[in-house]
Amino acid sequence: xxxxxxxxxxxxxxxxxxxxxxxxxxxxxxxxxxxxxxxxxxxxxxxxxxxxxxxxxxxxxxxxxxxxxxxxxxxxxxxxxxxxxxxxxxxxxxxxxxxxxxxxxxxxxxxxxxxxxxxxxxxxxxxxxxxxxxxxxxxxxxxxxxxxxxxxxxxxxxxxxxxxxxxxxxxxxxxxxxxxxxxxxxxxxxxxxxxxxxxxxxxxxxxxxxxxxxxxxxxxxxxxxxxxxxxxxxxxxxxx
Numbered sequence: 486x487x488x489x490x491x492x493x494x495x496x497x498x499x500x501x502x503x504x505x506x507x508x509x510x511x512x513x514x515x516x517x518x519x520x521x522x523x524x525x526x527x528x529x530x531x532x533x534x535x536x537x538x539x540x541x542x543x544x545x546x547x548x549x550x551x552x553x554x555x556x557x558x559x560x561x562x563x564x565x566x567x568x569x570x571x572x573x574x575x576x577x578x579x580x581x582x583x584x585x586x587x588x589x590x591x592x593x594x595x596x597x598x599x600x601x602x603x604x605x606x607x608x609x610x611x612x613x614x615x616x617x618x619x620x621x622x623x624x625x626x627x628x629x630x631x632x633x634x635x636x637x638x639x640x641x642x643x644x645x646x647x648x649x650x651x652x653x654x655x656x657x658x659x660x661x662x663x664x665x666x667x668x669x670x671x672x673x674x675x676x677x678x679x680x681x682x683x684x685x686x687x688x689x690x691x692x693x694x695x696x697x698x699x700x701x702x703x704x705x706x707x708x709x710x711x712x713x714x715x716x717x718x719x720x721x722x723x724x725x
Contacts, residue, residue, distance in 0.1 A: 596670035
């Protein structure tokens with residue numbers, strides 16, 4: 486009896502018309518095949534367009550910055566306005582790190598604001614240590630942002646390089662540097678303080694020379710000097 490029952494079971498399996506691969510579970514035989522992981526045509530088009538646009542943007546950026554730092558040539562003279570308009574102020578370049586006398590000063594920039602209230606009264610805020618804010622964000626951070634490392638530092642350096650000894654702006658670059666520093670200060674303080682509207686900002690910086698190493702014969706006056714700028718009016722557009 487046992488051999489006949491086994492044969493009956495085998496016959497029933499063959500009569501169903503379904504073949505089963507070795508090790509395959511009957512419960513999953515009715516599911517569609519797994520996707521092969523390829524992107525759809527619209528997705529591939531979007532990816533390719535994104536790559537092309539990004540590549541063009543990077544190429545234009547590198548080209549304009551190269552023309553800015555390269556020696557004067559026919560192309561940079563022809564398109565000087567375009568190059569300067571793109572580079573200043575966010576991508577301003579300087580070579581202080583490679584100069585014979587690199588930057589040897591500790592510079593700290595501060596800002597305060599004049600706040601106007603609804604009743605017409607005005608009040609001055611305390612000084613905000615903007616450089617100290619950046620240092621706090623950088624310290625113990627393995628990957629600090631470019632803004633915390635360079636934005637304020639380069640903006641202040643740009644301001645000093647585009648103004649004369651009396652603090653007068655040197656052409657359009659000087660005016661642009663003022664607007665840049667003013668906007669940074671306004672954003673650090675905010676549009677409103679204690680319910681009042683910020684209407685003016687003032688900036689000052691302390692400059693402390695670094696003591697030369699013991700092996701150096703250089704003589705440096707290590708006294709701290711201060712640079713105080715006038716009050717600058719700000720409007721709501723500064724915070725846009």
